[in-house]
Amino acid sequence: MANTITAVPRDHFINDLAGVTQNGSPAWLGALREKGKQSFVATEFPHTKMEEWRQTNISTVVKTPFRSLTASTDHGLSADSVAAYFYAPDTWTELVFVDGFFDAALSKQNTLPKGVVAGGLNAAIHDSHPAVEKHLNQHVGDRNAYTALNAAFLQDGAFVYVPKKVVVETPIHLVFVSSTAAKDAAAHIRNLIVLEESAQANIVVSYRNAASNATYLNNVVDEVVVGANANLHWYKLVEEGAGGNHLNTLAVAQSRDSRFRGFSFSLEGAVIRNQICLALEGPGAECSLEGLYLNDGERLIDNALTITHKAPNCQSRIGYKGILDDKSKSVFTGFVHVHQEAQQTDSDQLSQNLLLSDHATIDTKPQLEIYADDVKCTHGATVGSPPEEVIFYFRSRGIDEKTARGMLTYAFADDVAGEVEIDEVSKRLDRWVYEKYSPKF
Amino acid sequence: MLEIKNLKASVDGNPILNGIDFSVKAGEVHAIMGPNGSGKSTLASVLAGNEAYEVSEESSIEFLGEDLLDMPAEERARLGMFLAFQYPVEIKGITNSYFLKAAVNEIRQSRGMDELDQMDFNELLKEKMDQINVDLAFADRDVNFGFSGGEKKRNEILQLAVMEPRLAILDETDSGLDIDALRIVSDGVNSLRTPNRAFIVITHYQRLLDHIVPDFVHVIYKGRIVKSGGKELALELEEKGYDWLKETDQATVSA
Known part of the structure; x- marks a missing residue:
């Protein structure tokens, strides 16, 4: 070997x-x-x-x-x-x-x-x-x-x-x-x-x-x-x-x-x-897993999520966002396993990724394993960078490309910080994102 | 204010503008009309600095005494150029207020003025919203996100009002608007007419020019201005339709 x-x-x-x-x-x-x-x-x-x-x-x-x-x-x-x-x-x-x-x-x-x-x-x-x-x-x-x-x-x-x-x-x-x-x-x-x-x-x-x-x-x-x-x-x-x-x-x-x-x-x-x-x-349980990862340099960030629905009438939500820069490597897996008894399962997941560099990589995959027949399971994943026409729109308003990208990145990430119900934590995240992507205004 | 000479532009090697000459003075309103595909929107994009278009070495554009063609889009905007887009993009996560404050402060910075703080900016925004009659809720909505077609166009006019450009280009701002929305948009534009500010109004339909009365009308066809005149030219076009142009064009070729 x-x-x-x-x-x-x-x-x-x-x-x-x-x-x-x-x-x-x-x-x-x-x-x-x-x-x-x-x-x-x-x-x-x-x-x-x-x-x-x-x-x-x-x-x-x-x-x-x-x-x-x-x-x-x-x-x-x-x-x-x-x-x-x-x-x-x-x-x-x-x-x-x-x-x-x-x-x-x-x-x-x-x-x-x-x-x-x-x-x-x-x-x-x-x-x-x-x-x-x-x-x-x-x-x-x-x-x-x-x-x-x-x-x-x-x-x-x-x-x-x-x-x-x-x-x-x-x-x-x-x-x-x-x-x-x-x-x-x-x-x-x-x-x-x-x-x-x-x-x-x-x-x-x-x-x-x-x-x-x-x-x-x-x-x-x-x-x-x-x-x-x-x-x-x-x-x-x-x-x-x-x-x-x-x-x-x-x-x-x-x-x-x-x-x-x-x-x-x-x-x-x-x-x-x-x-x-x-x-x-147990029946009627609900979970929501939300996340944000800021990846850059040559770092590795892996979020490996498994949700097992063992009982009926449960709800699960997954919503993760990643910002991927430099030569960073990110992995996201959302594995949802629905047991046969878990009827009326309601599950969705969304993995959204903003690419800031051509050299950053993300491997994002949903995995669903469903043994019940009356369930609602959805999943989605996006990977992309702001389209050129969006950047041009900013520029046509006097905002240069770097500032535009900073503002867009900040908006993308701050959305998650806004979900946090504890002010002190929300503010800390906001500052992290603001300082890292310096939208200037 | 604006001096366009022999403007030739192409995209991916396909020529779209084939030598456009015209000039605009402060206070004037120029209408540019023409059938689909004649190059109207390309003219707007090239003026605003969209790099997707390749402009010929022979062309020159001077704006407020400066050479425009080597200037990045953001600098053109800071100098006083404004484009109201035909299809404004949606920007999720950024409110109108935040976006416009950033834009206004970029412009102020470039002119050596102090940045507006939140309070002063809010005051300015409210004043402009009143002036062009848009709902105050616009401020906190994400830029164009989930807006109807009419709301998007009104939002462009609001941006125009806030940014106070020297030259405003309206790219088919009237397309797809019902008569009420058209009135709101054109009333907004009319309220922004000043002796210092010029407008280039690009439209497919003569109807807009009933509401925004131009000083000059230019007809563009196959990337050239084929006819220029006063506001009565628009009426002539209305009557004869664009087919008349095509016939004229063929006549020119066969002559």
Whole structure:
């Protein structure tokens, strides 16, 4: 196999497992990690001969011998240095995780309704919170070598629990900061979010870079459980460093009549892969997955979405937009699987892409697998740049081509930012897009 | 103000304009008429700076004392040229107000004037909307997006009013309008006539010239001006139709 890339030997990762403290961990967690390790040993690293990764070449990640972080790092970050990552520290709960480990001292914890838990997963494990053992690793399944590694190294991340009928009005912000201590390292981050019946919450998840241009990997697995009639809005913003790689699998399990609206914004980072595996498990559940990715340079951004309709009368929406510049490579997959029982499924998806360069590429494909006979499923994809006559129209009004393209790009992207219901987040996105594409006016 | 000499233009090697000469002075309204395919819209596009057309080396166009042919479209607009498009494009995601503010400020910048802030611009826009009688809701609608044909044409006139050009070219602004829409559009244009501003009104139909009364009428056929005259020429054309031109053309060839 001369032409295949050389993956890092598995032992390199296995050896680092010695750093994971098993002392004081419950037995079930030890078993969970061991299962992750076995699965990792038995699973190939992703490569482009695997169907799921055919267009997604992450060889730069696969061949980098990241050491795995197994304890809090000596990061040297102060309250001042993380203050810039907060949206509204006077009112929101904003939890800071540095290099994958919860840092209570840097976090802002405002009063939350009774019974709500928002903090580190490790603490919740040691507190024996019943939702942890019940749900941890129950929803993600064996996805790939990195999710297996994530289970093997499972120690910390965020845990948010909202009890039955409790509404959390102010957003909860999970801030994952990569420090210089994460240089050449992998953080295996596990987040568990559980909303019980009729609960409601808004969760903002940010990935921020304090590692300068260092190479690092955030290997993140999120498990999100949306109970019956519960409602969760999830906003994820990837703002990794130029050398920051981000591999994420978000598994969402929705019970009957629940609603999940998930936004994903890929703004900065080297290799970004956002996999979402969402299951509509009970009748009447609804989900909407929306996203925006700003790709440029020689970066890779992959959004791999799978929605499984397992029950009747569910609704799913996908709407993603990409802005593709330079020699960037983007991949979008919208896989909708409709089980035979899932009658009256209503599903649509739209992938819209704005090409700013002839050298940027996008592979966008819908995949529908439908076993029910009474369903409505639509899909669409567009890839293009503004037609010349549109540019000429601007020019005939005194607006030069560069400004015209900036205005059009800004309008295209800002449309998604406008959907965001949290002002602070919407404004941040607006500024990102505005500064990146400088429409001038 | 505008001096066109021996204008020859082609697209993909096919000649469309075959030597056009005419000049426009400040305050004048010139109508350009002619059958389909005679080169009327090409003339408008070439004046506005559409690079899809190749203009001959022998041609020259002077506008306000400057050589127009080497000037990019945006600079022509900043100098005071305006084209009301026959088919205005739709721009989703950009409101009329935002678009026009950008346009006005580009022009002001190029003239060394301060940019208008949002408040001053809103005031200007409202004044112009009142002047040409368009609904205030236009401001917040995306440029031409989802507009009816008549609304698009009115929107072009609104842009004309806001941008205050020296020379406005109306490319078949009347085509496809019902009489009410035509009245609104032509009332708008008439209210914008000043001693400093000239108009070139391109039309297929004489009807428009009942509402916008021209000082001169030129008839263009096969890329040449075959006849020029006063406003009565339009009436003559109305009476005889364009077939008369074709007969004249054949007579010229056989002579």
